Amino acid sequence: MQGQMYSLGLLGKVLMYIPHLEIHQVRNLQSLTVDFHSMANIIYGVNGSGKTSLLEAIYLLGRGRSFRHRDLRLVVNHQADELVVSAKVKNNDPLVIHQLGVKRSCSGNFAARLDGRAILTAGQLATVLPLQLIDAQSFNLLEGGPLQRRQFLDWGVFHVEQSYSQLWGRFQKALKQRNQLLRHARMDEDSFRAWTAELAPLGEQISACRKRYVEGLVSHIQTVAAGFDGLGILEIEYYQGWNESLSLLEAMTVDTKRDIAVGSTSHGAHKADMRVRVDGTPAADILSRGQTKLLVYALKLAQATYFRDQVGESCVFLLDDLPAELDYHHRQQVVSCLYGLDCQFFVTGVDKKDFEGLLKDSAYQMFHMEHGEITAG
Numbered sequence: 001m002q003g004q005m006y007s008l009g010l011l012g013k014v015l016m017y018i019p020h021l022e023i024h025q026v027r028n029l030q031s032l033t034v035d036f037h038s039m040a041n042i043i044y045g046v047n048g049s050g051k052t053s054l055l056e057a058i059y060l061l062g063r064g065r066s067f068r069h070r071d072l073r074l075v076v077n078h079q080a081d082e083l084v085v086s087a088k089v090k091n092n093d094p095l096v097i098h099q100l101g102v103k104r105s106c107s108g109n110f111a112a113r114l115d116g117r118a119i120l121t122a123g124q125l126a127t128v129l130p131l132q133l134i135d136a137q138s139f140n141l142l143e144g145g146p147l148q149r150r151q152f153l154d155w156g157v158f159h160v161e162q163s164y165s166q167l168w169g170r171f172q173k174a175l176k177q178r179n180q181l182l183r184h185a186r187m188d189e190d191s192f193r194a195w196t197a198e199l200a201p202l203g204e205q206i207s208a209c210r211k212r213y214v215e216g217l218v219s220h221i222q223t224v225a226a227g228f229d230g231l232g233i234l235e236i237e238y239y240q241g242w243n244e245s246l247s248l249l250e251a252m253t254v255d256t257k258r259d260i261a262v263g264s265t266s267h268g269a270h271k272a273d274m275r276v277r278v279d280g281t282p283a284a285d286i287l288s289r290g291q292t293k294l295l296v297y298a299l300k301l302a303q304a305t306y307f308r309d310q311v312g313e314s315c316v317f318l319l320d321d322l323p324a325e326l327d328y329h330h331r332q333q334v335v336s337c338l339y340g341l342d343c344q345f346f347v348t349g350v351d352k353k354d355f356e357g358l359l360k361d362s363a364y365q366m367f368h369m370e371h372g373e374i375t376a377g
């Protein structure tokens, strides 16, 4: 793809497999050490045993934050002030093992190290260990607002275009300035023109990155979805956030009065969306609960196959409560797609029986979670 830079992650590394993990003070997981399988890791146990907390700990390792709460006081064990997650991590080179660690305190302090070198931000950390999470909130990818779908697209663009997060940061800054000026009773027109002129090309560049990404992703979505029975005919359409026949500058200029009236910028990359239709109808309006979950899996798995094609590495999958809402046949299809991706995946569920017959011989490890302790078997 022209003009595209493939991210190799911070320090030139993308890590894809966690053979060994240590968790301290993440929710009810006070101190836990575990060796994982390179492919399927099934974590089962009763409600409240700590299964989602284990996925949360892995997510903290890859993203520096929780997927459940922004407030770290809720994530750190009640009796502690900070949490630590550290791991041995590997990529395709079987001879090299890297050491990755993250520490977060209740007050929000962030510290992370890869092989002894400091990682300064959660954004840098995210380039090292690409993760895909599917949990109960993932339904929002189809049922929620466009923000969820922009985040989905931005995951993909962020991991392949090295300049993307900087571009996005500059766009956000210019948007904030323009919106502040729009809300001023007596607008400084020179500043307004300057920020509009700054914002427009940034929005165009972001949109071009996303559009390229969607164009590449669509065939992967179709292929993965075709492997899941009953999903119907899918159409994916990218909406860039303003009228396609206008440049962003033209669209903003045409609607300046409206923007002043509402006090915010109504056109731009912050309004983009990815529309998903099934048999001609918006997916959220036609699919059953289980089918919605299945389509979310298809979208995320497609993203991972595209990522592997582009970067040459797999992402780590975290699947919270896979058995919920999915019948046996569809669980089987999801698991076989995960095996096909040749990635490491972590799946939780309440009942061990729900996984019987789904897993490939000797390509998995079961773990029992009980009161925040984990045992293999």
Ligand SMILES: Nc1ncnc2c1ncn2[C@@H]1O[C@H](COP(=O)(O)OP(=O)(O)OP(=O)(O)O)[C@@H](O)[C@H]1O
Binding pocket: 026, 027, 028, 045, 046, 047, 048, 049, 050, 051, 052, 053, 054, 073, 074, 075, 076, 077, 078, 079, 350
């Ligand atoms: N900050 C915290 N400190 C200590 N324990 C916590 C904290 N936050 C949550 N917990 C407890 O941790 C336990 C594990 O929660 P978790 O969500 O991981 O369970 P789970 O095994 O995923 O359950 P389910 O099957 O219901 O999804 C719960 O009993 C919860 O009350």
Ligand SMILES: [Mg+2]
Binding pocket: 051, 052, 053, 320
């Ligand atoms: Mg849970």
